[in-house]
Amino acid sequence: MPIMPTMPIMPTMTTSSKLLLLGGLGAAAISALQLFSPSALCADAPPPPPDAALAGAKPNIIYILADDMGYADIGPFGSKKNRTPNLDRMAAEGLKLSCFYAASLCTPSRVQNMTGCYAKRVSLPNVIGPMSPVGISSREHTVAELLKAQGYATACIGKWHLGDQPAFLPTKHGFDSYFGLPYSNDMGGHGNAGANANPGARRAGKGGGGRDVHPPLPLVRDTKAIEVVTDEGQDLLEERYTQAAVKFIREQAGAGHPFFLYLAHTAVHKPLHPGPNFKGKSANGVYGDWVEEIDWSVGQVMDTVRELGLSENTFVIYSSDNGPYQLASPDMGGEAGPLRGAKGGTFEGGVREPTIAWWPGKVPAGATTDAMLGNIDLLPTFVKFAGGTVPTDNKIDGVDISPVLLGQAKESTRKVQYYFQSNTLEAVRSGPWKLAVVTQNDRKQGIPFKPDPNFVPHLYNLETDIGERHDVAAKNPEVVKQLLGLVAAMEKELGVKSKLGPGVRAPGRVERPVGLWVASQRPPEELIVAFYD
Numbered sequence: 464m465p466i467m468p469t470m471p472i473m474p475t476m477t478t479s480s481k482l483l484l485l486g487g488l489g490a491a492a493i494s495a496l497q498l499f500s501p502s503a504l505c506a507d508a509p510p511p512p513p514d515a516a517l518a519g520a521k522p523n524i525i526y527i528l529a530d531d532m533g534y535a536d537i538g539p540f541g542s543k544k545n546r547t548p549n550l551d552r553m554a555a556e557g558l559k560l561s562c563f564y565a566a567s568l569c570t571p572s573r574v575q576n577m578t579g580c581y582a583k584r585v586s587l588p589n590v591i592g593p594m595s596p597v598g599i600s601s602r603e604h605t606v607a608e609l610l611k612a613q614g615y616a617t618a619c620i621g622k623w624h625l626g627d628q629p630a631f632l633p634t635k636h637g638f639d640s641y642f643g644l645p646y647s648n649d650m651g652g653h654g655n656a657g658a659n660a661n662p663g664a665r666r667a668g669k670g671g672g673g674r675d676v677h678p679p680l681p682l683v684r685d686t687k688a689i690e691v692v693t694d695e696g697q698d699l700l701e702e703r704y705t706q707a708a709v710k711f712i713r714e715q716a717g718a719g720h721p722f723f724l725y726l727a728h729t730a731v732h733k734p735l736h737p738g739p740n741f742k743g744k745s746a747n748g749v750y751g752d753w754v755e756e757i758d759w760s761v762g763q764v765m766d767t768v769r770e771l772g773l774s775e776n777t778f779v780i781y782s783s784d785n786g787p788y789q790l791a792s793p794d795m796g797g798e799a800g801p802l803r804g805a806k807g808g809t810f811e812g813g814v815r816e817p818t819i820a821w822w823p824g825k826v827p828a829g830a831t832t833d834a835m836l837g838n839i840d841l842l843p844t845f846v847k848f849a850g851g852t853v854p855t856d857n858k859i860d861g862v863d864i865s866p867v868l869l870g871q872a873k874e875s876t877r878k879v880q881y882y883f884q885s886n887t888l889e890a891v892r893s894g895p896w897k898l899a900v901v902t903q904n905d906r907k908q909g910i911p912f913k914p915d916p917n918f919v920p921h922l923y924n925l926e927t928d929i930g931e932r933h934d935v936a937a938k939n940p941e942v943v944k945q946l947l948g949l950v951a952a953m954e955k956e957l958g959v960k961s962k963l964g965p966g967v968r969a970p971g972r973v974e975r976p977v978g979l980w981v982a983s984q985r986p987p988e989e990l991i992v993a994f995y996d
C-alpha cells in the first residue's frame with residue numbers, strides 16, 4: 464500500500480509555471496499577477512488525499528445548466544424567496560463555487576461550455592437565431608467528443624443553441640443522442656401562438672407571400688423535429704427533460720462504461736412556463752415557480768444517482784449560462800444579489816453564475832471556494848477526470864481546475880479572466896482587480912445604454928467591492944497599467960472589437976440554412992426559394 468499523506472498537498476506555483484500558463488501575455492501581465500492576493504477555500508472538512516483522487520476514476524459526469532438564472536436565485540447563494548431544498552442539499556454535500564464565470568448571453572456561454580474557449584475565439588460571440596447560417600464548427604473538439612473518445616456514453620438533453628442546421632446539432636458534435644429545444648423558447652416562428660412567437664422571425668418576401676420561413680418552436684430528437692411546442696407544451700418541457708435524463712442515467716447504470724449527461728434546462732428563460740405541479744406554488748411568482756421546478760429536477764437526477772449506487776463515481780456540477788434578465792415585471796426576473804448588472808452585460812451580475820460541484824468522497828463537502836473559475840475550464844477538467852488529454856491542435860482558453868474542485872488547491876491555475884461582450888473585450892480581471900476598458904452596460908430596465916466614447920478605464924477591487932461601485936483606478940495606477948498589458952496581449956491575439964485577430968477560428972457555416980420543421984408542416988420548396996431570392 465502506498466503511504467498516503469495525511470495533510471493536503473498545496474501545489475506552489477513557480478515562476479516558470481506562471482510563465483507557461485500565461486503564454487505570450489508578456490512581462491507586464493506576469494508582474495501583474497505578483498500583486499494579487501490569493502482567494503480562499505473556506506472549508507471545515509479536510510480535503511481528500513490528492514494522489515488517489517483521480518486514479519482510474521473515470522467518473523460519470525452530469526452537467527446541469529439553468530438558463531438565465533441569477534446569482535442569488537437559489538438557497539445556497541442567498542435566495543430567501545425560492546425554495547431549493549435539492550440544491551441546498553447538493554451544496555451541503557459539495558462545493559459552492561462563488562466565482563464561476565460564464566458569458567453574458569446564451570450562445571456564447573454555451574460554446575464556451577463545449578469548446579473550452581472564449582466565444583470570440585470560436586466565432587460565436589453573439590446569440591444566434593433559428594436558421595442561422597453559422598454554428599459550432601466541426602473543427603472544434605467538443606467536450607462531448609473528447610469524453611466519447613475516452614469511452615463515455617454521451618447525451619444532450621434540453622437547450623442547445625449552437626446552431627440548428629444539420630451539421631451543427633449535438634449528435635454531430637460528440638453526443639450519442641439529443642432531445643430538446645435547439646434554441647431559446649422565445650424563438651418560435653409566427654406559427655406559434657402567444658408568447659412563443661418570435662417577433663424577429665423572418666418571413667419570405669416576393670413570391671413567398673409573407674409566410675413564415677422560421678418553423679414554429681420545434682422539439683428535436685437527435686436531428687429531427689418531432690413536435691411543435693405550443694404554450695401548453697412548454698409547461699411540460701422541464702418534466703420531459705427530467706424524465707429523459709433519469710431514463711438515460713438508468714440505462715447507463717451497469718453498462719460497463721461511464722456517461723456524460725449535459726442537461727441544459729429551458730427554464731428560467733422567458734417566456735416562463737412552470738409545470739402544472741409548480742404553477743402558483745412558490746412565494747416568488749411565476750419565476751419562483753420555475754426555479755423550484757428546476758430544483759425538483761435536480762432532486763430527481765441526484766436521487767436517481769443515489770438510488771443506483773453511483774454517488775461515489777459521479778461528478779455533478781450545477782450552473783447557469785448567464786445572469787438574470789432585466790426585471791420586466793415584479794414576478795418575471797431573477798436576482799443577482801450583491802452583484803451589479805444583468806444578462807447581456809459584463810458586470811459580475813451578467814456573467815458570474817450560481818455554481819455547485821458534487822462528488823461525495825472527492826469534492827469537499829459543505830465547502831466554498833472563491834477561486835476564479837469558469838465554464839471555459841470545464842472541458843479540460845472533465846477530460847482530466849476521464850483520463851484523457853486535450854488535443855493541442857486548437858488552442859483553448861480554459862485550464863484544468865480539478866485541483867480546486869478536489870480540494871487540493873486554493874488557487875485556480877487560471878489567473879486571468881477576460882470579459883467579452885460580443886467581440887469587444889470590455890474588462891479583464893486578475894486577483895481581486897477588475898479593470899473595465901469600455902463603458903459596461905448595467906442592463907437596467909428603462910435606462911438607455913450610453914457608451915462613453917471618452918471612457919477612462921475603471922478599476923474595481925472585487926474582494927472589497929463585489930458590487931463594482933467604487934472606481935479606484937486613480938489610486939492604483941500601477942495595477943491599471945499592468946491590467947492594460949493583459950488587455951493589449953489578448954487584443955493582439957483575438958483582435959480589437961470586430962477586427963478579428965490571428966487567434967480567432969472560423970465558425971461552422973452553411974450557404975442556405977433550413978428550418979427544423981416537423982415533416983407535415985414543412986413549407987413548399989418555392990417558399991424557401993422565395994426567401995433566399
Ligand SMILES: [Ca+2]
Nearest residue numbers: 530531569784
Ligand atoms: Ca441564457
